[in-house]
Amino acid sequence: MVDRLRANSVGVVGVVFMAIATAAPITAMTGNVPVAVGFGNGTGAPAGYLFATVVLTVFSVGYVAMTRHITATGAFYGFVSQGLGRVVGLASGLLAVMAYIVFEASIVGIFAYFAQSTVLAQFGVHLPWQLFAAIMLAATAALSYFDIHLTSRILGVMLVAEVGMLFLMAVAVLVRGGGPDGIPLSPVDPLKAFGGPAAGLGLFFAFWSWVGFESTAMYGEESREPKKTIPRATLISVVGVGIFYIFVSWMAIAGNGLARSVQVAASDPLGFFFGPTETFVGHWAVLLFQWLLITGSFACGMAFHQCAARYMYAIGREGLIWRRLGRTHARHGSPFVASFTQTVIAVIIVAAFSLAGQDPYLSLYTLMAILGTMAILIVQTLCSFAVIGYFWRNHKESRHWFTTFTAPLLGGIGMIAVVWLLVDNLDAAAGSAASTPFFHAIPWIVAALFVIGIVGALLLRRFRPETYAVLGRIVLDDAKERESATV
Numbered sequence: 001m002v003d004r005l006r007a008n009s010v011g012v013v014g015v016v017f018m019a020i021a022t023a024a025p026i027t028a029m030t031g032n033v034p035v036a037v038g039f040g041n042g043t044g045a046p047a048g049y050l051f052a053t054v055v056l057t058v059f060s061v062g063y064v065a066m067t068r069h070i071t072a073t074g075a076f077y078g079f080v081s082q083g084l085g086r087v088v089g090l091a092s093g094l095l096a097v098m099a100y101i102v103f104e105a106s107i108v109g110i111f112a113y114f115a116q117s118t119v120l121a122q123f124g125v126h127l128p129w130q131l132f133a134a135i136m137l138a139a140t141a142a143l144s145y146f147d148i149h150l151t152s153r154i155l156g157v158m159l160v161a162e163v164g165m166l167f168l169m170a171v172a173v174l175v176r177g178g179g180p181d182g183i184p185l186s187p188v189d190p191l192k193a194f195g196g197p198a199a200g201l202g203l204f205f206a207f208w209s210w211v212g213f214e215s216t217a218m219y220g221e222e223s224r225e226p227k228k229t230i231p232r233a234t235l236i237s238v239v240g241v242g243i244f245y246i247f248v249s250w251m252a253i254a255g256n257g258l259a260r261s262v263q264v265a266a267s268d269p270l271g272f273f274f275g276p277t278e279t280f281v282g283h284w285a286v287l288l289f290q291w292l293l294i295t296g297s298f299a300c301g302m303a304f305h306q307c308a309a310r311y312m313y314a315i316g317r318e319g320l321i322w323r324r325l326g327r328t329h330a331r332h333g334s335p336f337v338a339s340f341t342q343t344v345i346a347v348i349i350v351a352a353f354s355l356a357g358q359d360p361y362l363s364l365y366t367l368m369a370i371l372g373t374m375a376i377l378i379v380q381t382l383c384s385f386a387v388i389g390y391f392w393r394n395h396k397e398s399r400h401w402f403t404t405f406t407a408p409l410l411g412g413i414g415m416i417a418v419v420w421l422l423v424d425n426l427d428a429a430a431g432s433a434a435s436t437p438f439f440h441a442i443p444w445i446v447a448a449l450f451v452i453g454i455v456g457a458l459l460l461r462r463f464r465p466e467t468y469a470v471l472g473r474i475v476l477d478d479a480k481e482r483e484s485a486t487v
Contacts, residue, residue, distance in 0.1 A: 012229050012232050012233050012236070013156070014153075014156070015216050015229060015230065015233040016216075016233045016236050016237055016240075017155050017156040017159050018155055018215065018216075018303050018306065019212065019213050019214075019215050019216045019233060019234070019237040019303075020159055020163075020213070020237055020240070020241055021155045021158070021159050021212075021299045021300055021302070021303035022103075022211070022212025022213070022215050022300060022303040022304055022307065023209065023210055023211065023212045023213050023237070023241055023300075024107070024212070024296055024297065024299070024300035025159075025162060025163055025166060025241065025244060025245070025248075025296070026162035026163075026165070026166060026292055026293060026296035026297075027107075027110060027293070027296055027297050027300055028208075028209035028210075028245070029166055029209075029245070029248055029249065029252075029273065030269070030270060030272075030273055030293060031110070031269075032205040032206070032208055032209050033045055033205075033248075033249045033252065033265070033272070033273075034265040034266075034269035034270075034272045034273075035201070035202075035205050035265075035269070036048060036201070036202035036205045036206060036249075036265075037202075037249075037253065037261055037262055037265035037266075037272065038262055038263075038264075038265035038266030038267075038269070038272075039197065039198060039201060039202075039266060039428065040196055040197070040198050040199065040200075040201040040202025040203070040204075040205060041192065041193055041194070041195055041196035041198075041199045041201075041202030041203065042192075042195065042196035042197065042202070042261075042262050043184075043186065043187050043192070043196075043253050043258050043261055043262065044186075044187060044189070044191075044192025044193050044194075044195045044196055044199075044202070045187070045202055045206070045249050045253070046187040046188050046245075046246050046249045046250040046253065047187060047188055047189055047190055047191070047192040047193035048193040048199075048202045048203050048205075048206040049206045049209070049242065049245040049246045049249055050188060050190060050193065050242075050246050051190065051193045051203065051206070052203065052206040052207050052209075052210065052242070053238070053239065053242030053243070053245075053246065055207075055411070055414040055418075056207070056210055056213070056238050056242070056414075057235075057238055057239060057242070058407050058410050058411045058414065059380065059384060059407075059408070059411030059412075059414060059415065060234055060235055060238045060411075061402070061403050061407035061408070061411070062384055062387035062388075062403065062404065062407045062408025062411055063079075063214065063234060063383065063384075063387065063408075063411075064230075064231040064234050064235060064403075065387060065391070065398070065400075065403045065404050065408075066079050066083070066383075066386075066387050066390060067216075067226075067227070067230040067231050067234065068227050068231055068398075069390075069394075069395060069398070070082060075096070075214065075215070075310075075311075076092055076093070076096045076214070076379045076380070076382075076383050077089060077090075077092060077093030077096055077097075077311065077314055077315070077472055078314070078472045079383050079386050079387070079390070079472075080092040080093075080379070080382050080383055080386045080472070081093070081471055081472020082386070082390050082394075082472055083383075083385070083386025083387060083388070083389040083390035084382060084385065084386045084389050086457055086461075086468060086471040086472060087453075087454055087457040087458060087461075088382065088454070089457075089471055089472040090320075090453045090454070090456060090457040090460075090471055090472075091449075091450045091451075091452075091453030091454045091457065092378075092379045092382050092383075092450075092453070093311070093314075093315060093453065093472070094449050094450070094452065094453040094456075095375040095376070095378060095379050095446065095449055095450060095453070096311055096375070096376065096379050097308065097311045097312060097315065098371075098372070098375055098445075098449055099371075099372040099373075099375040099376040099379070100304055100307040100308035100311055100372070100376075101308045101342060101345055101346070102349065102368040102369075102371050102372045103211075103212070103304040103307075103308070103368070103369070103372045104140070104301050104304045104305045104308060104342065104346045105345075105346045105349040105350055105364065105368050106364065106365050106366075106367075106368030106369040106372060107297055107300050107301035107304060107365070108133050108136050108137060108301055108346065108350055108360075108364070109133070109350070109353070109360040109361060109363075109364030109365035109368065110297050110360070110361055110365040111132065111133070111136050111294065111297040111298055111301060112129040112130070112132040112133040112136070112360045113129060113359075113360045113361035113365065114290075114293040114294045114297055115129075115132035115294050116128075116129045116132055116360075117290075118290040118291060118293070118294060121290065122287065122290065129360045130350075130354050133350050133354075133360065136298055136301060137343060137346060137347055137350070139298070139302075140298075140301060140302045140305050140343070141305075141339070141340065141343040143302060144302070144305055144306060144309060144336075144339040144343075145336055145339065145340075154299075154302075155299050155302065155303060158295045158296060158298065158299035159296075159299055161292055161295060161296075162292045162295065162296035162299070163244070165277075165285070165288065165289055165292050166244075166248045166273075167244075167248070168281060168285065169248070169251070169252070169255075169273065169276055169277045169280065169281055169285070169289075170247055170248045170250075170251035170252070171251075172276075172280035172281045173251040173252075173254050173255040173276055173280050174251055174254075176280055178251075178254035178255065179254060179255050179256060179257040179260075179276070179279075180257040180259075180260075181254070181257050181258045181259075182254070183254050184253075184254060184258055186258070187249075187250050187253050187254075187258075188246065188250055198425070198428065200421045200424055200425050201421075201425040201428050201429065203418075203421055204418070204421040204422055204425050204429065205429070206245075207377075207418045207421070208369075208373055208429075209241075209245060210238070210241065210242075211372070211373055211376060212300075212303065212304065212307070213234070213237045213238055213241065214234070214376075214380065214383075215303070215306075215307045216230050216233045216234040216237060251276070252272060252273055252276055255275070255276025255279065255280060256272065256275060256276060273289070274286050274289065277289055305339070305342055305343075305346070306339075308338075308342045309335045309338040309339040309341075309342050310335060310338070312325045312335070312338035312341060312342060313325055313328070313335035313337075313338040316337070316338060318467065318470050318471060318472075320467070320471075324337050325337055325338045325341060349364075349368070350364065358436075362431060362432050362433055363433050363436065366429075366430055366431060366433045367430065367433050367436065367438055367439060367442070370422075370426070370429055370430055370439075370442060371442050371445065371446070373422065374419070374422055374423075374442060374443070374446050375446050375449070377415060377418055377419045377422060378419060378446065378450075380415050381412055381415035381416055381419060384408045384409070384411040384412030384415055385408065385409075385412045387404060387408035388404065388405055388408050388409060391404040391405075423443075426439075426442075457471065
């Protein structure tokens, strides 16, 4: 009997909270929008988010169709395995595992940067960033040991707080009629998404802001009525986050003014949001904003930790790498071995950057985020075409010209375009970290992992056919099995 995650632990709201927490609205807005405005598509950045919302919604149509038939904590790994075959599935699974592993380390970097700068600004005390990184790693490990219901509640509180602050700033700008140009409509003109000094860079950062939304499917085995919960949570996450991003980025530009927005975004990224907050809400809100950057990045890191642990659990229970990764806690139902393993890996990555004297924001956050984003975008692309393959061979009665063919086809083409945007703007996205040897190794790391996955699957097919047969095939797909999982 395979160890099971605790069923019926979380509902639609909890899954939405965890998915949006991985997207990290406050980190995405303060980290990505200023780059898009200052160096990408300029004041057309909100239109870039509008374009990304449309593309990702189309992608989600096929993704959601898949979640109605497959409930597996491996998500992309299981979907690609069943849609494009076990060989490509294992290669995709390794990329997804690596992506979520490095995402946590990346967020630890920006958390430490925010915490260090906030404590210095508000208390005049300079503490090493490694101290804050250690605190986050320890807290995440402790919370992830327990039932996911506890994690979803904590993420929910943090998420509401960060979204509330951004929404307060945006509404204040809107209600008071904006800055020197009022409330201009040009930032949401769809054509503006493709303008500016480097539209490709702006669009890439828009898509980057959603990384993590697809994690909804990972919680299928632990959710109530997964065939309904996961599709609803996915669409709510994509569309809801999209509308929010468009509104907040638009109002930030309105608050700064069209002429001043590009200048401020390029010279003082945090000031791009702090300025309108100070002017339209008050100084107290800026002080609170600084703390919410810390809690928001913590929530994001904890959500990515959960994702990484569940991917490792999915691979472990199929007898790959280390079977003990597939163990769950007898009382809490959490993948505690995989979770502990993820903590150890994150500690090693953070320690390596620290010993190399690298900056937590410019190097650790940036490089790990680019590595993980490249991997996850490739897997998303494969997942789109996996939907077509899955419904072509299975569930003929569920085939639909749009939801199981046209939408995933368009979504896959859109994802290919996003991967190209990343590759084309890789140096600009990395900033000063583009000069490091690790940056130049990123494409090779991704390619090597994919090849290792393909070779590994072929070797399993030849020498361990019984293991090969279950690749991506352990799913929770009926009520009887769900009931037994709770015993």
